[in-house]
Amino acid sequence: MEPTAEPVAPSAVTLQPGTTRSRFQTGAEQGPIHIRRVEAQDIEFAARVALEAFHDKVEYAVGKSRMDAAIELTTSILHRSPQLWHRYYVALYEGKLAGTMVIKFHDDKLVCMGYALMNTNIGPTQCYVDTVGVDAEFRGKGIGKALMERADVEARQRGCKSLFLWVTQNNRAVRLYERQGYVITHSFGGWFTGWASGCRDWYNMEKNL
Incomplete structure (x- = not known):
């Protein structure tokens, strides 16, 4: 199904070092x-970095050799x-290609991690x-901060009131998310999430806009 028309932010975001907010430019x-x-031309890079972001979980699911x-x-x-590219x-x-981000809204489906x-x-x-x-070369x-600021912009354009994400409790990225205004709303997990993803203990983190 083709995505429905929706308001969008400017096509490019440029961030200067040391600034506290993005400047939108075309x-x-x-x-x-x-x-x-x-x-x-970005697809191979985006696919690789997206999977590397979940390296432990993907390796658990498919095996190191695969x-x-x-x-x-x-x-x-x-x-x-x-x-799906939008x-x-x-x-x-x-x-140089340095990072990637995927965001989803109400009319999208949560498949692998959702289940x-x-x-x-x-x-x-x-x-x-x-x-x-x-990408490891650009950490x-x-x-990461700039990408998450872009998520804020896209969410506001869609009229969203909040953003949320799931992260394993031992992930160092929790601190990045907290600096970006996310708070831990609850923890969840257990034997099934451990069996399905390789990680038992997760946080739900949310940010109000």
Whole structure:
């Protein structure tokens, strides 16, 4: 099904180091971090970094020897599914692909992680931050922060009142999310989530807009 028309933020976000908020641009000026929607030439990178963001869980699901095959399969699926691209974003640092993000809304489906965590619903005024991943070469440069700021912008454009995400309790990214205004609303998990995802203990984190 083709996605319905919706208001969108400017196609590019440029973030200068040391700034506290993004500047939206569609012109020629470029800052170190530039965020845009995924394009065909980005698919292999986006698929790889998205899976690497869940490396332990993907490896648990498919086995260490099949990680490369999982990346190839995900790349192939995305190449054949341009109707999904409007939910994928890439960050470029000085013109080089550096990170990726996937967000979802009420009319989208939570599939793999949704079933594993026993929750497949996104509320009508919610935005789900599915994936934020930064290539190892570019970590520590504020790219994750910039991607999450873009999620805020997209959520506001859709009229959302909050964003939420799921993260394992021992993930260092919890601190990043807290700095971005997310709070832990509750913890969840157990034998089924451990069996399905390889991780028993999770946080639900939310941010009000």
